[in-house]
Amino acid sequence: MLRLSKLTDYAVVVLTRLEEAEEGGVLTAPGLAAATGLGEPTVSKVLKILSHAGLVEGRRGALGGYRLTRPLAAMPLTDVIAAIDGPIALTACVDNSIGVCDAEATCPVRGRWDPVNDAIRRALSGISIADLAGAPQRAALAAE
Amino acid sequence: MLRLSKLTDYAVVVLTRLEEAEEGGVLTAPGLAAATGLGEPTVSKVLKILSHAGLVEGRRGALGGYRLTRPLAAMPLTDVIAAIDGPIALTACVDNSIGVCDAEATCPVRGRWDPVNDAIRRALSGISIADLAGAPQRAALAAE
DNA sequence: TGAAAACAGTACCTGAATGGTCCTGATTGC
DNA sequence: GCAATCAGGACCATTCAGGTACTGTTTTCA
Ligand code: FES
Ligand code: FES
Numbered sequence: 001m002l003r004l005s006k007l008t009d010y011a012v013v014v015l016t017r018l019e020e021a022e023e024g025g026v027l028t029a030p031g032l033a034a035a036t037g038l039g040e041p042t043v044s045k046v047l048k049i050l051s052h053a054g055l056v057e058g059r060r061g062a063l064g065g066y067r068l069t070r071p072l073a074a075m076p077l078t079d080v081i082a083a084i085d086g087p088i089a090l091t092a093c094v095d096n097s098i099g100v101c102d103a104e105a106t107c108p109v110r111g112r113w114d115p116v117n118d119a120i121r122r123a124l125s126g127i128s129i130a131d132l133a134g135a136p137q138r139a140a141l142a143a144e
Numbered sequence: 145m146l147r148l149s150k151l152t153d154y155a156v157v158v159l160t161r162l163e164e165a166e167e168g169g170v171l172t173a174p175g176l177a178a179a180t181g182l183g184e185p186t187v188s189k190v191l192k193i194l195s196h197a198g199l200v201e202g203r204r205g206a207l208g209g210y211r212l213t214r215p216l217a218a219m220p221l222t223d224v225i226a227a228i229d230g231p232i233a234l235t236a237c238v239d240n241s242i243g244v245c246d247a248e249a250t251c252p253v254r255g256r257w258d259p260v261n262d263a264i265r266r267a268l269s270g271i272s273i274a275d276l277a278g279a280p281q282r283a284a285l286a287a288e
Numbered sequence: 289t290g291a292a293a294a295c296a297g298t299a300c301c302t303g304a305a306t307g308g309t310c311c312t313g314a315t316t317g318c
Numbered sequence: 319g320c321a322a323t324c325a326g327g328a329c330c331a332t333t334c335a336g337g338t339a340c341t342g343t344t345t346t347c348a
Contacts (some may be wrong), residue, residue: 002148002225002232005306009257028323041309048325059315064323076262088146092254093268100197112276113153116221116268124260132256134188149335172294185338192296205345206293289332289348306333314325 008084011046013100015080016133018056018068026065046084053083073130077122080129088121089113152228154182155190159224160277162200162212170209190228197227217274222265224273232265233257 013036021027024094033040033123047066055075059076081088090113161179165171173191177184191210194200199219200210225232234257 002146002229004146004234007307030323039308042307044324045308051325056323059316060314060322060324062322063317064315066324078191085146090146090148115275116271119271120264123263127260127263131259136243151336174294181338186336188295189337195296202295203345204293204295204343207346208294208344210295291346291348293346294333294344295323297341299338299340301338302334303336304334306329306331310327310329312325312327314323316321318319318321 001112004081004085007042007046007049008081009144010023010036010042011050011084012048012132013038014043014056015050015072015075017069018066018070019130019133021067024060024067026063026067029119032066035055049084050080053079055079055083067077071130072133073128076125076128077129078125081124088117088124090117090120148225148229151186151190151193152225154180154186155194155224155278156227156273157182158187158190159194159199159212159216159219159273162210163274163277165211168211170203170207170211172209178208191271193228194224197223199223199227215274216277217272219273220269221273221276222269223272225268232268234264278286 013030017032017035018027027035029044032042032047034044036043047056047058051058051066054069056067058064058066078088157180158176161176162171170180173188174184176191177187179232180187191200191202195210198213201213202208202210222232
């Protein structure tokens with residue numbers, strides 16, 4: 001179904017909530033879980049991944065929590081997808097993956113998916129998380 | 145990984161081979177399997193799906209086989225994806241799917257993925273199978 | 289008329305990947 | 319020192335795609 005993982009959706013939700021934090025203030029994982037209605041472990045997992053990708057910053061300790069490193073408007077959707085779902089590549093039979101496919105020798109589309117990947121990547125990079133959060137200012141305009 | 149199913153890749157391969165058939169001539173599923181190097185049951189399955197979607201036409205009988213209903217240049221990639229992977233929708237939390245998600249009430253991106261879906265759909269609809277087969281004439285230009 | 293070839297449809301099985309949970313450690317503040 | 323929180327990893331269950339097999343129907347040829 002060309003679906004991306006549900007965690008990516010959760011990530012967008014969490015990021016949107018994080019935007020509402022005070023300047024310099026942090027939100028805790030349990031707090032975000034309560035605010036979003038998602039499970040605490042799941043939210044924690046998402047935040048860890050995002051932290052690893054540099055999209056959020058975790059502060060430990062008693063008064064710890066998570067904080068956005070950049071405003072959502074400057075955070076393209078591709079970053080979130082790449083952080084959770086991995087690099088954007090439609091098929092396994094792309095560029096360097098040799099040996100995974102049996103039909104490499106006679107395959108006529110060997111490496112031909114690259115333009116498709118680029119097209120999608122480009123379409124997605126024009127959309128920021130802020131566009132999904134509630135301000136569809138330039139969403140869907142990237143492909144025009 | 146934002147991957148689409150491997151069957152879609154196979155479909156493109158098979159369709160490309162089908163293009164090489166004689167005018168009015170048909171290619172059999174076993175023949176295509178041998179030409180592509182894929183398993184016969186798998187090729188058969190792909191062809192059945194494509195036939196069901198109207199992209200190819202199957203002729204039964206001893207001299208039966210499959211035939212393209214349209215030239216590859218007039219076959220957008222979205223048709224193939226929609227035929228095999230189903231409709232293009234990034235997440236399950238889109239439009240009408242109610243009840244699948246727990247955070248519907250507080251979810252700020254509820255239904256916000258639609259512009260993303262449109263963007264991808266638009267980027268993909270500009271690419272035909274012929275573009276992937278070996279003539280990247282306007283591939284990747286759809287997003288510009 | 290019979291047999292063979294090929295598509296059509298369905299049903300089942302297996303494997304991998306996602307989604308989700310939990311546990312243990314490191315760090316910070318009170 | 320204690321509590322709270324993040325960090326990291328391991329673990330299990332579920333789901334779904336991928337693949338296979340079977341049966342039925344249609345057409346051609348001997
Ligand atoms: S290389 Fe895998 S199907 Fe083309
Ligand atoms: S409705 Fe499911 S996460 Fe938003």
